Amino acid sequence: MSTATQRTFVGFGFGAIQGGLFLYEAHRSGNFGRLVVAEVVPEVVEAVRRSGGCYRVNVATRTGIEVHEVPGIEIFNPLVLDDAAKLAAALAEASEICTALPSADFFTRGAPSIAGLIVEAIRRKTADASLPACIVYAAENHNHAAEILQAACDKPLDAATRAKAGQRILFLNTVIGKMSGVVTDPAQIKSDKLACLTDGASRALLVEEFNRILITQIVLPDFNRGIKVFIEKPDLLPFEEAKLYGHNATHALIGYLARRKGRRFMSDVRNDRTLLALAREAFLEESGAAMIARHKGLDPLFTPAGYQAYADDLLERMTNPYLRDLIERVVRDPRRKLAWDDRLIGTMRLALDAGVQPRRFALGAAAAMESLASPKSPAETLNELWPAADQPPGRKAQLISLITEAQSKLKTENN
Numbered sequence: 008m009s010t011a012t013q014r015t016f017v018g019f020g021f022g023a024i025q026g027g028l029f030l031y032e033a034h035r036s037g038n039f040g041r042l043v044v045a046e047v048v049p050e051v052v053e054a055v056r057r058s059g060g061c062y063r064v065n066v067a068t069r070t071g072i073e074v075h076e077v078p079g080i081e082i083f084n085p086l087v088l089d090d091a092a093k094l095a096a097a098l099a100e101a102s103e104i105c106t107a108l109p110s111a112d113f114f115t116r117g118a119p120s121i122a123g124l125i126v127e128a129i130r131r132k133t134a135d136a137s138l139p140a141c142i143v144y145a146a147e148n149h150n151h152a153a154e155i156l157q158a159a160c161d162k163p164l165d166a167a168t169r170a171k172a173g174q175r176i177l178f179l180n181t182v183i184g185k186m187s188g189v190v191t192d193p194a195q196i197k198s199d200k201l202a203c204l205t206d207g208a209s210r211a212l213l214v215e216e217f218n219r220i221l222i223t224q225i226v227l228p229d230f231n232r233g234i235k236v237f238i239e240k241p242d243l244l245p246f247e248e249a250k251l252y253g254h255n256a257t258h259a260l261i262g263y264l265a266r267r268k269g270r271r272f273m274s275d276v277r278n279d280r281t282l283l284a285l286a287r288e289a290f291l292e293e294s295g296a297a298m299i300a301r302h303k304g305l306d307p308l309f310t311p312a313g314y315q316a317y318a319d320d321l322l323e324r325m326t327n328p329y330l331r332d333l334i335e336r337v338v339r340d341p342r343r344k345l346a347w348d349d350r351l352i353g354t355m356r357l358a359l360d361a362g363v364q365p366r367r368f369a370l371g372a373a374a375a376m377e378s379l380a381s382p383k384s385p386a387e388t389l390n391e392l393w394p395a396a397d398q399p400p401g402r403k404a405q406l407i408s409l410i411t412e413a414q415s416k417l418k419t420e421n422n
Contacts, residue, residue, distance in 0.1 A: 014039045014139075014233050017094070017101040019121050021046040021055075021082070023187035024146050025107040026204075027064045027214030029234070033103070034077045038233035043081045043097040045124075047117075051204070055082045058205035065201045065213045067329035072213075074202040091119055098128035102139040103233055107146040111155045122159035129160060133171040140175040140227050146183060148255075150247045153178040153223065175227070181237075182221035182246045184254055184321070186330060187214035199331055215330055221246050245302040245309070252357055253294045253314075254321055256350040260371030261286045261325065262337030267374055267417070273337060274328040283322065289367035290318040297357035341378040345389070347396040351375060355406055366409065373413035385411050 016033040018025045021044050033039050046052050055062055060080040066073045081097070083090035098104065106114070106121060114122045125143065132138045145152035157178040161169050190196055190211045196203065201211040224239040225232065240246060258273075264285075265276050276282055295314040302309040308317055325332070338344075344351055351372045358365035381388045386407050397403045 014103070015041040015043065015097055015101045016103045016105075016233065017097050018044040018105045018107060020044075020107045020109075021048075021051055022107060023189050023212050023214055024183060024185070025105065026062060026077070027066075027187050027212045028183070028185055028218065028220070029105040029107060029144065029146065030080065031064055031075070031077055031214075032218060032234050032236055034079070036233050036235055038235075039103075041081065041097065041100075042077075042079055043083065043094070043101075045083055045085050045094055045121075047084055047086055049084065051208075051210075052082050052084045054205045054208045055080060057207070062204050063202040063212070065211055067213060067215050067327055067331075069327065070329075072199070072201070072329050073216075085119055085121075085124060086117070091124070095124060095127050098124060099131040099135075099138055101128070102141055103144070104128075104141060105144040105146055106152075106156060109147075111145075111147045111149045111152045113147075114156050114159050122156065123163075125156075126160050126163055129164065129172045129176055130168065132175055133168050140230055141177075142225060142227070142230065142232060143176065143178045144181055144222065145178060146181050148183075150244065150251070151180070153180040177223075177225060177227050177230075179223040179225070180243050180247065181223075182243060182250050184250055185215060185217050185220065186324065186327075186332060187212070188332065188336060189213075190331075195331065213330065215324060215327060217324060242305070245298075245305055248301070249298055249308060249317070251350055252354040253290060253298060253317065256294055256354040256368060256371075257286055257290045257318070257321070258325055258337060259344050259350050259375070260289055260368060262334050263341075263371050263374035263378070266334050266338055267377070270334055272328075273332040273334060274326050274330065275334075277326045277328065283326075285367055285370075287318060287322060289365075289371075290322070291315060293358045293363055293365045293368055294354050296363045297354065297361045300361040301357065338375070338378060341375040342392065345372060345375050345379075345392055347393045352393075352406060355409065356402060359402065359405060364409070366413065369409040369413035370417065372410045373417055376410065376414065377417075385414060 016039045018029050030042055033042055061076055061078040064075045083094040085091045085094055145156050190213050196211050203211050218236050220237045221240050222237045223243050224241045261276055264282055299309050307313040343349055351368055355365040355368050389407050
């Protein structure tokens with residue numbers, strides 16, 4: 008049996024990123040003999056098993072939707088004792104693992120926890136040299152997800168095992184600029200002619216075809232990863248910042264302002280030249296100015312031409328009519344998106360650091376605050392969201408002033 012067909016891939020979480028990116032690309036690579044996924048939703052587990060381990064992905068291209076099948080999946084529910092044992096065995100033989108969870112908070116939840124299962128795999132791998140070295144992709148939308156997961160896995164290990172593990176297991180951060188979602192609305196599934204996950208399933212995976220995913224550079228000796236399409240970077244943090252303070256920030260800006268106009272899908276914005284122009288100006292003149300000032304000389308992305316190409320490509324992809332990205336999905340959890348280090352306020356802070364007045368992103372923040380429906384003043388609400396933050400001194404006051412001014416502008420537009 009070849010090395011390629013001996014490889015095992017294991018994924019945690021069976022949402023759009025796992026099913027429409029990691030498992031999908033692992034299958035497309037042809038480099039894995041086993042594809043394993045852990046999922047705790049019983050009906051999803053049963054649906055995939057009924058289909059013989061085959062599921063479908065809807066891929067939104069620039070011209071339509073393509074349906075792809077991914078066969079040969081083994082799916083286990085770690086909350087079921089027998090499944091947990093099989094999952095632990097698969098993890099021990101895995102050369103690539105991916106966590107794709109709602110947030111890094113899920114790493115230590117439940118019994119057995121994801122971190123606990125990976126710890127058991129680490130113990131087996133460090134005790135048995137015949138088991139393969141392994142990389143662990145942390146695909147949560149967090150700049151330090153890999154470090155958080157590694158810390159959770161290191162905690163129960165003794166010093167000797169941690170030292171051995173450092174030579175054989177590597178935790179990788181990821182920058183995933185791929186837009187995706189799980190569609191559960193029967194009307195949308197029918198109207199968009201989406202293929203459900205399996206026959207009889209009530210959900211469909213819908214992802215864009217983009218797969219230029221950035222990962223931490225792999226430094227394990229002689230490691231040959233099976234998923235070849237990802238791009239390694241020696242310093243991933245600047246690209247993570249470009250995603251959060253460029254891609255995510257502009258996505259949120261469009262979403263909150265589009266919802267005020269009664270739009271339902273991001274693709275509806277394609278016909279709103281005023282909003283698209285404002286979003287592009289925010290992307291280039293506020294986010295772009297901040298990112299280029301912060302990372303100039305590091306990579307062609309952080310140049311005026313590079314950032315313009317990045318922005319124009321993303322604006323077209325964000326509004327892809329076949330992706331059918333729901334505005335309500337984009338604007339959910341406004342408290343998180345208004346956090347000090349998150350997409351809207353974080354971008355405004357970096358712009359101010361670069362000497363730029365982020366008045367367009369302030370409009371997005373003001374629209375996000377409308378979602379909170381707080382009876383308190385903007386200053387009181389924002390000070391509650393940023394209780395311990397004010398660096399440099401006076402920055403809070405600057406941000407509150409910009410957002411208050413933007414709120415007045417939005418109210419004027421309403422009238």
